[in-house]
Amino acid sequence: MLEKDVYAAFKKIVGERNISQDPGVMDSYAFQWCNEIESAQRGEEPQRFGVRPLAVVLPKSTEEVQAIVRLCNEHDVSYKAFCTGMGPWAGLSSPRGIQIDLRRMNSILEIDEKNMYAVIEPYVTNAQLQCELFRHGLMHHAQGAGPQTSPLASHTSFVGPGFTSPYTGFSGRNVLGVEWILPDGEILRLGSYDHNGKWFTGDGPGISLRGIMRGWLGAYGGLGVFTKAAIRLFSWPAPKEWKWKTSGTIPEYDWDIPPFWKMYVLNFEEWEEYQNAMYELSDREVTMVATTSAPEGLAALFTNTKQEAIESIFAGLLAKTRNYIVMLVAAHTEREFEFRTKLVQSIMEKYGGNDLIEEGVTVPKPMHYGETVRNMLGGHAFRFSNCFQSTHGGMDTIAMAVRLAQLNQPVKQKYIDKGVIGDDRGLGVWITSYESGHMAHMETPTVYDPTSVESCLGYAAYQDECNQMDLDEALGMPFFIVGDDVHNFYAERTMNYADWIRKIKAAFDPNGVSDPSHYVKGGERKK
């Protein structure tokens, strides 16, 4: 329990209705997806519950967040900000800590239609933002975690691939101005916002303090609290007169596909042809989506129930599917559409591919087009079990992503043979390109049973082996190389980068109160 006077001081900031230390409420914050994996990796018994906060506060404004953070510094209380968070990184590691739940800060503050950026608060969700943006003929880069999650969290604090990445890039590269409560309670405003109240760039004057903000992975909430962020927007490729219309009921609802859109599932017998096609399709900017999964994944992508997915497998989907790219040509004009579809056909023929949609192997319904751009397809993977997590994650070239996929297969198969993870024949991957093919990443979504100790331990061992493989084969840095122990393991063969992050942490969080569990503790590395 927090001391009475400390609790009272927090209550004074947010008001009685916006603070709690009810044990049931605290448990709801401690219960997080994948805690069972992290506890297994620490050598503990796998369990979903992490550290329970001593209190949860719900601030409504930047000033309230600042006051909370200052109070935490004063009373040596750790804190972790929480938006739509799902995963151990959303929770605390220190037993003397509170959760700052930002759900009351949920406003879209500005949409600059001409200059294509939006200013958002932490609890604005992808779905909420998309709804507003469509009215302006715009869209944003929504992370693959889904429409219910926070784009501010992804842009400021976490890795950010999404299904539209070839067209909308990566969250961390789309950030403009930012308002940031530093760990000690000072407010830092990045870029033009600090100078003239406009949000159009987050860089300068001189060096860009975005350099300490997040890096590639994000600081996972280990370096203060972000209260506002401007993010870049992109053109929504539909004619001005097109309106978002749905009918029917979940899961069989209908959606009006914009006129110049066409989905493909281009299938290639060998990885080499796949790779060449992926390069050319991405480089030529013909597709909004370029995503690859396992044949089993394809069964889940374009069906609405587990039964339907299994039926499609029994109908022969696996036998007819090799290395495929789900593509979405989404053009603004008929002329653009005709050119792009013709080019896609030419590239497919050049590399000896076939279109699984044209051949009736898989049949996306109109709603699946909508779910693709709303980043709901990732959620389909949960249909085969109630849980999955990803290993690997290295991000550089398409060629590296393919090599990762090839090297991963026998490793994954080993754990499938042990019966501890779901059977996708080791082919379960997610590859997407970014920024018209300039980058790509590969991760391996892997199904496991969170209620089985054996499965949790098995998945954890698989992830450890993947991490080791990435080190040994120079395959980039996986997503979940975060936290002091894991950083130590990786940094020794990666130029001791973590020592610099520790110095940043020490300089900006002198009291060490911004929870470091998925970031670093400040100061010198423990030998």
Add this chain to the structure above:
Amino acid sequence: MNETQIAEIEQILGKEKVSNSEKILSVYSGNEPPSLVVWPTCTEEIVKLVKWANKNSLPLVPISSSGPKLRGSSLPKVKNAIIVDLNKMCKILRIDSKNKVAMIEPGVTYDQLIPDLKKVGLRPLMPLLPKASKSVLASCLDREPITTPRFHWDTTDPLLCTETVFGTGDVLRTGAAAGPGTLEEQWKSGQAQKNPQGPSQFDPFRLVQGSQGTIGIVTWISMKCEKLPDKQLFLLAQGDDLNSFQEFNYAIYRRRLADEHFMLNSISLKGILATNKLYSPWTLVIGVSGHGMLADEELEYRVNDIRDIGSETNVDLQENFDAIRSSEIVSILNRSSRVPYWKLGLAGNCFEVMFTTTLDRVQGFYDTFCGVAEECDFPVDQIGAYVQPMNQGTNTHVGIDLYYHLDEDTESAISLLAKGQKRLLDEGAYFSRPYGVITDAVFEKASPMTVAAMKRVKAIFDPNNILNPGTLCFKEVLQ
């Protein structure tokens, strides 16, 4: 510097890479003359030099480009500085056409890089007609805007990974280049140092970029390139006012139909084409390309969609006008300036002003600046302007040049440089890359926390303020 110190540096680098000849030192002289110039040729030498400078409390000023120096950021601002001239590190280390990336050392110039890229079907993402001696690496580190905003995804583009020797003497490869694995091992695994972010949970390349040599000395970078067009067409438009292009420009940003996309005022156009012709007050340049398979059809669809947008927004797009032909514009792209630098052609001298804003505010800022010019008695027909959309149109670089004759207009040019920039700053122009006289005012306008945060960063990477002291807000370092 005393003889012992010079001898120690000669020991590190070899005598032939060190000079204190007055004639040579004068080339590098800024507010203060340097005491020594050195020409290292590898990372190891730079590491030793930085460690030595820390031990001896002597400042280092890294330089990659030769003169003319219009901005002065790499000229010493304190006494006893050692110029670290990286000109002799001029190797193109690697070009990867499949992944559209080049890896280069600091001394590589555009005219050196372009032919090598061309051989494998690539072109650099580059600024408009840079000076011939401009280091490609320095241009990337300066956040110099590129002429093709469609390919400008993040402010940092086209800079990707770097190898940096920080002010502490520690070396870090930034971005995916950090590892795991050596560069050779990464290449073998299919990597090409394309992901600039990281390593892990910080972005050191964003700290080095824009730092004007105050955080680290960069020994190589990887940079984004693009495929050479197989088909290309340029469209031009003329206007009395930038606002006449505004609706068109915003529509084009959204569609990413054009490669080259920028605007020049008549004075800059005259300077850049080295003519005395009379041009429209503003010229809009749009470059369109087609590639590979179906190149003709790609070009056709892009051009026709652009023309449709032109018709809808009342912008008359032509390949040629009476005064200007698109072939003339093509002739100034994808190359460096001839010597002397084109900015010196109109009046012999030039001051540069540059800031970032959004497109809808550019005409207003331009008018403001011209208004101040009249107050300062500086001839408005010697003010050049270059408007370059960045970040796929989210913001815009504005470059204003004051072409002045020595003696005749020097005083009014100096006066305009100070007053004009201050007025722009007061009215909301954002000097994201502050150089020269405006620098102090920029950091006075910044909130104290921004300056304090920058100084904390500086204290981590260059704790003894060895690197280019007196630059940006780094007059001293927090201890």
